[in-house]
Amino acid sequence: MVLNYIWIAFFVVAFVVALVRVVFWGDTEIFTAIMNATFDSSRTAFEISLGLTGVLSLWLGIMKIGEESGLINALARFLSPVLCRLFPDIPKGHPALGSIFMNMSANMLGLDNAATPLGLKAMEELQELNPKKDTASNSMIMFLVINTSGLIIIPISIMVYRAQLGAAQPTDVFIPILLSTFVSTLAGVIAVSVSQRINLINKPILTLLGVACLFFTALIWLFVSLPREQMQTYSTLVANILLFSVIILFILTGVRRKINVYDAFVRGAKEGFTTAVRIIPYLVAFLVGIAVFRTSGALDYVVDGIGYVVGLCGIDTSFVGALPTGLMKSLSGSAANGLMIDTMKEMGPDSFVGRASCVIRGASDTTFYILAVYFGSVGISKTRNAVTCGLIADAAGIIAAIFVSYLFFH
Numbered sequence: 001m002v003l004n005y006i007w008i009a010f011f012v013v014a015f016v017v018a019l020v021r022v023v024f025w026g027d028t029e030i031f032t033a034i035m036n037a038t039f040d041s042s043r044t045a046f047e048i049s050l051g052l053t054g055v056l057s058l059w060l061g062i063m064k065i066g067e068e069s070g071l072i073n074a075l076a077r078f079l080s081p082v083l084c085r086l087f088p089d090i091p092k093g094h095p096a097l098g099s100i101f102m103n104m105s106a107n108m109l110g111l112d113n114a115a116t117p118l119g120l121k122a123m124e125e126l127q128e129l130n131p132k133k134d135t136a137s138n139s140m141i142m143f144l145v146i147n148t149s150g151l152i153i154i155p156i157s158i159m160v161y162r163a164q165l166g167a168a169q170p171t172d173v174f175i176p177i178l179l180s181t182f183v184s185t186l187a188g189v190i191a192v193s194v195s196q197r198i199n200l201i202n203k204p205i206l207t208l209l210g211v212a213c214l215f216f217t218a219l220i221w222l223f224v225s226l227p228r229e230q231m232q233t234y235s236t237l238v239a240n241i242l243l244f245s246v247i248i249l250f251i252l253t254g255v256r257r258k259i260n261v262y263d264a265f266v267r268g269a270k271e272g273f274t275t276a277v278r279i280i281p282y283l284v285a286f287l288v289g290i291a292v293f294r295t296s297g298a299l300d301y302v303v304d305g306i307g308y309v310v311g312l313c314g315i316d317t318s319f320v321g322a323l324p325t326g327l328m329k330s331l332s333g334s335a336a337n338g339l340m341i342d343t344m345k346e347m348g349p350d351s352f353v354g355r356a357s358c359v360i361r362g363a364s365d366t367t368f369y370i371l372a373v374y375f376g377s378v379g380i381s382k383t384r385n386a387v388t389c390g391l392i393a394d395a396a397g398i399i400a401a402i403f404v405s406y407l408f409f410h
Helices: 001-024 030-069 070-084 096-106 112-129 139-148 156-164 170-196 203-224 226-258 261-278 280-295 297-313 318-329 333-347 352-363 367-377 384-410
Strands: none
Touching: 001 030, 001 297, 030 070, 030 096, 030 226, 030 261, 030 280, 070 203, 070 226, 070 367, 096 112, 096 139, 112 139, 112 261, 112 367, 139 170, 139 367, 156 170, 156 261, 156 280, 156 333, 156 352, 170 352, 170 384, 226 261, 226 333, 226 352, 261 280, 261 367, 280 297, 280 367, 297 318, 318 333, 318 384, 333 352, 352 384, 367 384
């Protein structure tokens, strides 16, 4: 229901803003630009789905091997002490726990192409446990919010963009992004836990948190001690080695268990094709709504209004130039990347605004895109408080990114 209201608001606000621009400013081209944006975004939605078909087929095929070999079940049993605290409605040892962990691992490594099909597989398994097939379950909401909070260890794509635009030190946003996305994920998990009355004060969760803190500290020390050229090389190498190792592990486990890994892969790959087709309408709906809202200029007015209010409060407004990236980030990842790149081109990659834009972009993921695709893949129409909790994580990430940017760069 919330997604329904938001989608309608995109079009209504865009129409009102465009009409004002025509009547008061004589901008006769605005409606043409909006209509062109609807056609372009519709085509983009189909192209995204088409491009996702091969990736979905690959990874759902690999996951099918893992299922039939028993590896997913073994992984689920190993992770049950921690994940069962965050997902109390999932039975211990259920394959969904293994799929959730695989998706989270791919996200943390910045492997978006692998994370999406793994996430869609997890949603299908969660839907099997869902008693109300049109309504998001508690476990789905927790899983989606963890995804939208965008916990990432290696933000390689952002660092590559900075290198391409001539940043003196492309990796200087690494630690700020790591801190910001951790805050975003923590805020999202707490928001969902409060709404679902999940107790996070227990030994497995606190142990995981302690291990995570040690891991992040060691990782930060390792990468900061490397020259920036080696940092980019090693971060990409480590991510790809881990990803390919997962594929080999699944195949070898299937061979060890004497299953026909080729046939299992093909059966899983067929599911990837049907899933890619099923999400096309949801992608078209939201990408068109986002494009209309952005093209009308409504987003610019929101940012200008925030800057005006902040200025009246006597607060430094240096960060306002990075806000378009933050606001668009919740709606569209590609659009947020475009705004981040534009900001660096206009203001300079080593400017405060340029760096802050990168940190904000890496603080969390594209909430509405993820909700539309993941919920759409299993036919969920009633999302309950998933949007609210996701936006809380987004807001926490943006605020943390601004604060950290001032701390490191201002």
